[in-house]
Amino acid sequence: MTDPVPRVPGPERRALTIDAATSVFAARGYFGASTDQIARAAGISQPYVVRMFGGKEALFIEVIRQSLDRIMSAFRVALDENPDQPLRALGAAYVALAQKEQVHLILLQAFAASADPAVGPAARAGFEELLGFLLHTAKLSADEAETFLARGMLINTVMAIDLSTSTSSDAKDLISRVLEKPRS
Known part of the structure; x- marks a missing residue:
């Protein structure tokens, strides 16, 4: 006789599903991911994913929200x-958070899917929240915030295309300057 599979409480199951969805959306994007793929990654049924979140759109928006929350939390601590x-x-x-938690890929996927009528407002709101934080909480100048955001997009791109696997000396130099030596 096998032991019954322990029941996972709802909030914990929801968190596990969001983690699975983050990985699937990071790898496949909003348009390439399906609730079936997310359900398989989470070890639950596809109807259960829909019941918890109402569909892929709401789940993706929740993944964007949680990724932004992680970024904001890391920024406050920093x-x-x-x-x-x-x-x-x-x-x-x-950089540390992106290397550990795929937030850079979720941001890129959110921006890429911003033509979607539900995703676009969530992506824009998140971007505006980050910009507001940089200007009003971190007290960066407009030029500093612009440079920071531009550098962040470069970091996202370098990490997303896994430029670290390149054998080019130019690529290795860029990796060193962008990922390993944050500027003052």
Whole structure:
């Protein structure tokens, strides 16, 4: 006789499903992912995914929201720990978080899917939230915020295409300057 599979409480199952969805959306994008793929990754049925979230659209928006929450949390900690060098602190926090939690891929996927009538407003709101944080909480100048966001997009691209696997000396130099040495 086998032991019954333990029942996972609803909030924990929801969190596990969001984690699975994050991985699937990061790899396949909004348009390439299906609730069936997410359900398989989460170890649950596709109807259960739909019942929990109402569909792929709402689940993707939740994944975007949670990714932004992780970024904002990491930024707040970074500023608290190093208020005198906000650009360096925020940059290092973002790279560390992106390397660990795929937030960079979710941002890229959200921006790529922004023509969708539901995803676009969520992507724009998230971007505006990040911009507002940089300007009003981190107290960066408009030029500093613009440069930070541009560098963040470069970091996203370098990481998304896995440029670290390149044998080009130019690519290796870029990796060193962008990922390994955050600027002040």
